[in-house]
Amino acid sequence: MPLPSNPVRLLSSRWLGWRDKRRLATLLARLGRIDATGFDSRSMSSWIDGLGLAEAGKALVEMLARVATYTADLDQLSADAGVAQITAALGPGVRYLDGGWQRLVEGLASDTAPGQRAARHPVVGTGRVARFLLGISRRATVTSAEICDLNLGPALVVEADGTRMVMQADQRDGRIVAVRFVLDPAKTTHVEVGLRLC
Numbered sequence: 001m002p003l004p005s006n007p008v009r010l011l012s013s014r015w016l017g018w019r020d021k022r023r024l025a026t027l028l029a030r031l032g033r034i035d036a037t038g039f040d041s042r043s044m045s046s047w048i049d050g051l052g053l054a055e056a057g058k059a060l061v062e063m064l065a066r067v068a069t070y071t072a073d074l075d076q077l078s079a080d081a082g083v084a085q086i087t088a089a090l091g092p093g094v095r096y097l098d099g100g101w102q103r104l105v106e107g108l109a110s111d112t113a114p115g116q117r118a119a120r121h122p123v124v125g126t127g128r129v130a131r132f133l134l135g136i137s138r139r140a141t142v143t144s145a146e147i148c149d150l151n152l153g154p155a156l157v158v159e160a161d162g163t164r165m166v167m168q169a170d171q172r173d174g175r176i177v178a179v180r181f182v183l184d185p186a187k188t189t190h191v192e193v194g195l196r197l198c
Helices: 008-013 019-031 046-050 055-069 079-090 100-109 126-140 185-197
Strands: 142-150 153-160 161-174 174-181
Touching: 008 019, 019 055, 046 055, 055 079, 100 185, 126 153
Parallel strands: none
Antiparallel strands: 142 153, 153 161, 161 174
16 A cells, blocks of 8 residues: 555545645645744654644654655754754755765765875774774874863863874763764854854
């Protein structure tokens, strides 16, 4: 049985009951006019529960939310972001990144300063990470180091050999599970604001 993809299919679908058809039609009709800014304190799951839909209608809206937001955990997704994304997905179209996904991938992969090399593969294991960090510290002359909040977590900002490096560690259950370095000047120059706040 095909999913209801337009108002005619929605009304003729045996997949949904009449109550869900009416509520979904109303929701879709007013979706572009919903002011989602007031939903920032609610999860997307809570917002969907508040629509009063039966199981099939609720499953349809949940599926739409997951596809529109690329998010599986609707309990962690803020309703304001979810509703805005559904509205955009069902609206006139989407905006594509100039240069395509490859440009995004290249931007994420190039966290080194010009003329420097980055580790192409993650350094895994306590001993290997310790040796890697020790090797970096032996090759550089550190002129300053400060700790500040960056991207919702603590960061170590180091000036060494005229290059700024930002290091952040991800923690889980009180243990460091990942260490990330950013050396690209195009990205680390934006940390200046954070340095003034430290």
